Amino acid sequence: MEITIQERLGQRVKALRVKKGWSQEKLAELTGFHRTYIGMVERGERNISLQNIFSLSKQFGLSLEELFKDL
Amino acid sequence: MEITIQERLGQRVKALRVKKGWSQEKLAELTGFHRTYIGMVERGERNISLQNIFSLSKQFGLSLEELFKDL
Numbered sequence: 001m002e003i004t005i006q007e008r009l010g011q012r013v014k015a016l017r018v019k020k021g022w023s024q025e026k027l028a029e030l031t032g033f034h035r036t037y038i039g040m041v042e043r044g045e046r047n048i049s050l051q052n053i054f055s056l057s058k059q060f061g062l063s064l065e066e067l068f069k070d071l
Numbered sequence: 072m073e074i075t076i077q078e079r080l081g082q083r084v085k086a087l088r089v090k091k092g093w094s095q096e097k098l099a100e101l102t103g104f105h106r107t108y109i110g111m112v113e114r115g116e117r118n119i120s121l122q123n124i125f126s127l128s129k130q131f132g133l134s135l136e137e138l139f140k141d142l
Contacts, residue, residue, distance in 0.1 A: 005125045005135075047120045054076045064076075064142055068135035 007044030008071050009053070014042040016060045016067075030059050078115030079142050080124070085113040087131045087138075101130045 003011075017027050017038075024042070028035040033052070040046045041056075057067040074082075088098050088109075095113070099106040104123070111117045112127075128138040 005121060009121060047122045049118045049120050050076060050080060050124065051118045053121065064139035065136055068139055071135055 004044055005071075006047060009048070009068075010042045010044040012067065012071060013038075013056055016062075017042075020060070027056075027059065031055050075115055076142075077118060080119070080139075081113045081115040083138065083142060084109075084127055087133075088113075091131070098127075098130065102126050 017024070022030070024035050024038045027033075028038050031038075031052075032055075033041075037046065041048055041052075053067070054064065057064050060067065088095070093101070095106050095109045098104075099109050102109075102123075103126075104112075108117065112119055112123075124138070125135065128135050131138065
């Protein structure tokens with residue numbers, strides 16, 4: 001079964017969050033998103049918008065190009 | 072005035088479309104989006120979703136990393 005682009009980005013977000021040592025609650029606080037939204041994004045359950053992708057990339061200190069690297 | 076991420080992606084999409092020699096109608100046909108939606112995306116008026124960004128990148132034969140390069 002193929003992994004969708006939503007799932008691939010979700011896994012990337014989770015890996016970056018864990019690397020930062022942040023809980024979902026912490027990332028939610030930093031971005032202003034709800035914690036349950038973060039969980040849904042990480043599980044690939046949300047078709048996240050450009051603005052929200054951009055907000056996440058900024059929190060991780062990455063450009064969008066870097067966020068999507070090899071995805 | 073700062074150019075928003077929506078406008079930057081819109082300009083990228085337009086530049087890639089023009090480089091391919093495609094009209095907005097042609098890109099609409101290829102992606103299944105409405106022509107007016109393509110226009111709005113190119114003008115940075117839409118907070119486009121990951122799935123739709125991915126559809127555009129596939130039509131241009133680019134990865135998401137390439138689509139967002141230096142954006």
